[in-house]
Amino acid sequence: MKSQISFWMTQLDEPLTPRATLTSDITADVVIIGAGYTGLWTAYYLKQQSPDLKVVMVEAEVAGFGASGRNGGWVIGGLLGEERILAKLGADARADMHHILQGLPDEVGRVIQKENIACDFRKGGVIYAAARYPEQEKRMRSWLANLHSLGYTEADYYWLNPSELAEQLIVDRAYGAVFSPNLATIQPAKLVRALARVVEALGVPIYEKSPVTDWQPGVVTTPQAKVTADWVVPAIEGYAATLAPFDRYQLPVQSLMIATEPLSASVWDQIGLNRGQAFSESSRQVTYGQRSADDRMIFGARGGYQFGGKLRTDFHLTTAETELRQYLMGEMFPVLKKANITHRWGGNLGMARRFMPHMLLDRQHQLALSGGYGGEGVAATNLGGRTLADLILGKQTNLTRQPWVRKEGSVYRLSRWEPEPLRWLGYNSIIRSFVHEDQTLANPHAPAWRRKLALAIAGKMESLMC
Numbered sequence: 001m002k003s004q005i006s007f008w009m010t011q012l013d014e015p016l017t018p019r020a021t022l023t024s025d026i027t028a029d030v031v032i033i034g035a036g037y038t039g040l041w042t043a044y045y046l047k048q049q050s051p052d053l054k055v056v057m058v059e060a061e062v063a064g065f066g067a068s069g070r071n072g073g074w075v076i077g078g079l080l081g082e083e084r085i086l087a088k089l090g091a092d093a094r095a096d097m098h099h100i101l102q103g104l105p106d107e108v109g110r111v112i113q114k115e116n117i118a119c120d121f122r123k124g125g126v127i128y129a130a131a132r133y134p135e136q137e138k139r140m141r142s143w144l145a146n147l148h149s150l151g152y153t154e155a156d157y158y159w160l161n162p163s164e165l166a167e168q169l170i171v172d173r174a175y176g177a178v179f180s181p182n183l184a185t186i187q188p189a190k191l192v193r194a195l196a197r198v199v200e201a202l203g204v205p206i207y208e209k210s211p212v213t214d215w216q217p218g219v220v221t222t223p224q225a226k227v228t229a230d231w232v233v234p235a236i237e238g239y240a241a242t243l244a245p246f247d248r249y250q251l252p253v254q255s256l257m258i259a260t261e262p263l264s265a266s267v268w269d270q271i272g273l274n275r276g277q278a279f280s281e282s283s284r285q286v287t288y289g290q291r292s293a294d295d296r297m298i299f300g301a302r303g304g305y306q307f308g309g310k311l312r313t314d315f316h317l318t319t320a321e322t323e324l325r326q327y328l329m330g331e332m333f334p335v336l337k338k339a340n341i342t343h344r345w346g347g348n349l350g351m352a353r354r355f356m357p358h359m360l361l362d363r364q365h366q367l368a369l370s371g372g373y374g375g376e377g378v379a380a381t382n383l384g385g386r387t388l389a390d391l392i393l394g395k396q397t398n399l400t401r402q403p404w405v406r407k408e409g410s411v412y413r414l415s416r417w418e419p420e421p422l423r424w425l426g427y428n429s430i431i432r433s434f435v436h437e438d439q440t441l442a443n444p445h446a447p448a449w450r451r452k453l454a455l456a457i458a459g460k461m462e463s464l465m466c
């Protein structure tokens, strides 16, 4: 089972033997559906603040089965859509938001240290490299200027010229990069499995192989038994398709990854990344990578979307899916063009209609919800867990006042995805325009007019997303 989930899971010492299944009806103060980071962080912060609260978790498979046990391990000091949120805020609110978001990797690191979790946490920052075609430099410079106009400083995000970039990351065609120190890398499966043990030790039972098949206010039903609780926390993110009505608000989109065999020191001398930095090559293919603690190159890129919001369950990558990732990686690092790919996997992540996360407390339906992180959920789930804990405990805090906490307080008022076939057509048209842009710009012989047109179409399509 480990290898069917991800490369990361294969590195664990423990077997993935499921914990007990829920076999008889129980009551609790809070029931959490899903034992990924969102559910586990929520349980953790609830128990930190209110040790006597009765919190239980029900998980369809085993803790970490979802995206939390599969991801790229970027602990990002930011949120999907944060620039659009910041643009609407005044200076004080911006400063507050910067403080919260930039502090996310440190908060994750603090708990990791406090709870003695070994998950290869390294705060080495992130390199958004313009590394494949010249248009990437313009795009990255304009992104940097926008971040600075929104109140981020030179200490938060700064430009690396090609020779500064080469001190950290050696790429074939270096045009420069945006660097941010506010990102850590982790071994994600080690974190999620350890967090499950931590919350269990705090008195939170995790019932595994117990899929929730129905939800009503205050009651969740699994195949053998029910949990009745004051609050239900659906922490199912990319699996929202499994449980109505959450499927209307979070769409399952895939991200797919590859890992090489451990690479020799001489190969790493030709790449860099010697202090835990993460990197991306900054195209709209949404690529991300890191050097694992055992010296593999871990590299991922955006995957597809299935008609009707159908959940993808088989993550044996097709030849085309593997080759695309290998091609993108080889474009950056020619030394890896023929590298031995030992692992291929992927997972479902949850995309909200407004392409930014939402958190809310819905009193009428006894729900506390956090999700829609897109591909930027590792740190955001920590924010979600802390925020939901405050909301459930009735605390008005700086976290509960933030703009991603939805004031309307009803799950049914979140923006819905369009019905099919509009969703599928829309998503695929946008992705096609991104692929077309990438293929055109990566072709050094493409004439200027074709490059401009491809950029304009992809840019327009991207703006339609939000």
Ligand SMILES: Cc1cc2nc3c(=O)[nH]c(=O)nc-3n(C[C@H](O)[C@H](O)[C@H](O)COP(=O)(O)OP(=O)(O)OC[C@H]3O[C@@H](n4cnc5c(N)ncnc54)[C@H](O)[C@@H]3O)c2cc1C
Pocket (backbone or CB within 6 Å): 033, 034, 035, 036, 037, 038, 039, 058, 059, 060, 061, 062, 063, 064, 065, 066, 067, 068, 069, 070, 071, 072, 073, 074, 075, 076, 210, 211, 212, 213, 235, 236, 237, 238, 239, 240, 242, 243, 254, 255, 256, 257, 288, 300, 345, 346, 347, 348, 349, 350, 371, 373, 374, 375, 376, 377, 378, 379, 380, 381
């Ligand atoms: C390949 C990949 C790479 C990524 N890389 C990054 C990255 O580098 N950085 C980053 O910030 N984000 C990344 N993400 C996104 C990030 O991993 C997720 O946003 C985050 O893990 C979501 O955590 P979660 O707990 O909300 O959901 P999940 O981890 O998906 O957990 C949901 C859990 O709910 C369970 N479940 C589902 N349905 C039911 C049900 N009906 N009843 C009971 N249980 C149920 C599932 O089995 C699962 O364990 C990536 C995602 C993927 C797929």
